[in-house]
Each structure stands twice: as C-alpha cells, then as structure tokens.
Amino acid sequence: MPVFMRQTSYIKPILIQLAVLAVICLSVVLWQREFLSEVYLRNQLTQVGWFINGGIVLLFLSGMYQLVRLFISYSLEEQAMGQFLDNMDSGTDPERGVAEGTIILRRYRTLRDLHDRRSPVNHNALAATLVADESSRNSFPRFVQNVLILTGVFGTIVSLSVALFGASNMVATATEIGGLGMVIHGMSAALSTTMTAILAYLFFGYFYLR
Template sequence: MNVGKSSAKSTLIQIVIFLITFALLIFYKKDTIVGMYISGEISKTGMIINAIIFALFFVGMLRIVLVLFRYINEQGVLLQLIEYLKENAQDPVARLQQNSLAVNRYNSIHWLAKQGSPINQEALASSANAYENSRLTLIRFVHSTLILAGVFGTVVSLSMALIGASGLLNSPEGVKEMGTIISGMSSALSSTITAIVCFFVFAYFYLRLNDARIQLLTQVEDMTGMYLIPSVSHTEESLINKVSELTNALNQAAEKLLMVEDRFILAGDTLQQAVNDLHGQISHSGIDDIKDLIRKGFHLSEPEYDTDKSAEQNEPVTGMGQKVDGDNKATDLTT
C-alpha cells in the first residue's frame, strides 16, 4: 500500500506555482489587461458579468485549497493509525482526530465486530464515497456554472449590441448607437475570454482534486482490508491459517524440547563417567593423605582411634616390666 505519496500536496504546490505565474503575468502585462477590462469600451453590464465570473473562480479555488488541506490532514491521520496498528497499540485512535475518515472506519469496523454483524466493506466504501461527494457540492457547482456564466455574458452583450444596431437603423445619425454596438461586442468578447480561461484552470485543478479524493479513499480501503478486517473477522480460511501456524509452532517447540532432552541426557552420561573415573583414581591411601593434610592445615588433634592404638601398643611393654620386677624379688628371697 503506497501511502507515502500525496496527490493533494503536489496539487497545492501546483496551485502556488499558478498563483505566482498569474501574479507575474499581471505585473508584466498590466497595461494590456487594464486596457481590456477597465477601458470605456466594455459596458457596465459586461464588467459586472466579468466580476461574477472572477468571483465564482476564486471562490471555487479557495474551496479546492481548503479541501486539499483537509485531505493532507486525513492522510496524516491515516499514516499514524497504520503505525499504531502495526505496533498493536491498546487504543490506536485515542490520540487521533475523531472525525477523520480513518478513525470513523476503525470505529465502524469494531462496532460491527462487537455486534457480531458481517462486515460489508463495499457498503462502507460506498458510504465514504457519498460522504466525500457531498462535501464537493460547491466545487461542482462552480465547475458547471463557470462556463455558463461566460455564455450568459456573451448572450447579454450580443443582445445589447443588437439593440444598438436596431437603434442605428432607426436613427439617421447613429453615432451613439454605434458606440453601444462596439461596447456590446467588447463585453461579449471579454466575458467569453474570461470564462474560458477561468474554466480551463479550474477544470484542471478540479480533476486534480478528484485524483486526491480517489487516492485518499483507496488508501482508507487498503487500510481496512489489510489491518482492520483481519484483526476482527474470523472466516474459515483465516481459522485454518491460524491452526496451521499454531501447529507449526507446536512442532518447532517439540523439536526444541527433544534437542534439550538429548543435551541433558548427554550431560548426565558425561557427569556419571566423570564420577566413575574419579572414584577409580582415588585410593584409600590417598584419602588418608588428604585427611592428614586437612588435619595439619586446620591444626586439629589426633583422632581417638590413634590414641587407643598407642595405648594398645604400650600394654605389652608394661606387662613385661612387671614380670621382670617379680623375678628380681624372687631371687632376693632365695638368697
């Protein structure tokens, strides 16, 4: 979906360029323009008709500019809403303009989903298109009336010229009537040229406005189909796709669990082998040496079993001493 390019912005730039060019043209050709419209050759009726044509043109152009600014604002809101939808915001329309097309479409979709009603995007698109067409009534009126105003001025000016021609035929002098004929023809020419030029410019910008309107409505429908409807509708195909995605995710999780289990089994086997090797390498004498080192390191006393062993080793020596003393006493008595 191409929402970055704005036809409304480019149309506004073209209007600015046109206004600058029009101002420069008036500045450099002011004598010719003033002589064409303000000279005495154009009647007051012709000047009034030209003023009406210019007024219609400028009112229509002002309305086009206002609508283009509104379309630019609508596109900005649309872009922000799409960003919030991509970020899965809790309430994406809370900080947006509530009367915009994008927000209204978001509220409509969620209201229909809440009510459990089927979502008819074609009906919503037709409603939005009718709503936008109703806002362009003045512009369509100017577009349809502008060329008719020039035709009306031409007809009125020619009628005045014919009235002067009739007076010329009835008057022997006819100088005054000749001026009326010339004034009527000049008024018809000026009103025709004014209406054609204004209609030519206005028709171009009116078409550009329609392009901007169609682009905006298309972007709203693209946003509806890509982001809004999939988030609230549950068709058979969408459910099948979600089940398939869930199945694939479960299969991947099961494969990862099996890999983790294999790693744990391998780590357990490695740890058991290391323990067995350690038991095989450590002997009883090695354990005694470790005990001695620990005892010396912490300055511990000799264990009780070592004291008992020393006592048992000293008992035979004491008995033998007592026996020797008895033999000596017996020898003394005999003597």
C-alpha cells in the first residue's frame, strides 16, 4: 500500500502546480494589461511582432496541450498500477479493474505469455522497448522545448533588421520621420519577441523537465 501512495502522489502535484501557475500568469496579464497592450498591440508599424509573437504563443500552447495530455495519461497509468498492486495483494485476478492499454497490463500479459510458452524473459529488451515507445510520445514536447528559445532569437534578429532598415532610411533622408519610427518599432518588436520566448521557454521547460 505505501508503494501505491507514493506512485499516485507524483503526477497530481505537478498538475496542481500547473493550474496554480496558469492562474497566477493570467492574473499578472490582467493586472499589467495596459503595459502589455502597449508593448504588443499599440503603435505597431508592421505586422512582424504580431506574427512572431503569435507563432511563439501558438507553439507554446501546442506544447503545453501535449504535455498536459501526457501528464493525464501518466496519472491514469499510476491508477492502473495501484489497482494492479491491490489485486495482487488481495489475491484476485490481476487484470480486474485495470484499464486496457495501460503499461502495467501490457507488461503483465507479455510476461504471462512468455511464461506460458516457457520462453526466457529478457527484461532489458522489454525495458528498451518501453523506453522507445514512451520517447516517441515525448517527441513533440521535446521539439517545442528545443525550438522555443530559438524563436526568440529569430524574432530579435528580424526585428533588429527592421530597425536597421529604418535607420538606413534616416541616413538616406535626413528629414524622414518615418525612419525613426521604424527604428523604435524594430527595437520594441525585438524586446517583445525576446521576452515572449524567454517566458514561454521557462514556463514550458519547468514542467517538461518534471
């Protein structure tokens, strides 16, 4: 029974932390909505900042959605493990009440079939197969984790290019006021894209590494 309690207590705290941090972030956004709207929405001479920031947010939300799905699936795996251990302790059918397709049920059936055929059990091969299967499920969150910070760098480079374009216009025409506005806009877009990518990377990376 203590093993069951330790296993079922691992995923739920992570989901609770995720919910709490999401509420805190939403509260901060509502509290600083004027500042954020000034940085992200107002006085935008081009659509560069909107497109890059929108891409970062979309990538972040997609990764978080997949991450939450994985957490929920692992929570179900913990419940299945607990039910399996209870069945073993009580001497009932080990498969009773255990959801189909769970890792523990598939492993139990594999071992039972090998035992019935009197075949040797290679636990290393079974473990390697399980690791490969789970790694394929984690491929998209891993991709998001690796790409998020690069999107901030990409946004900074593009935005600074916009600022340099405005500076070149100022040099070409000393009376060109639009060039100064383009410089300011480019620097603002560089700040916003970098800030968005860093915050998304930190939030996503914390839960991905759990």
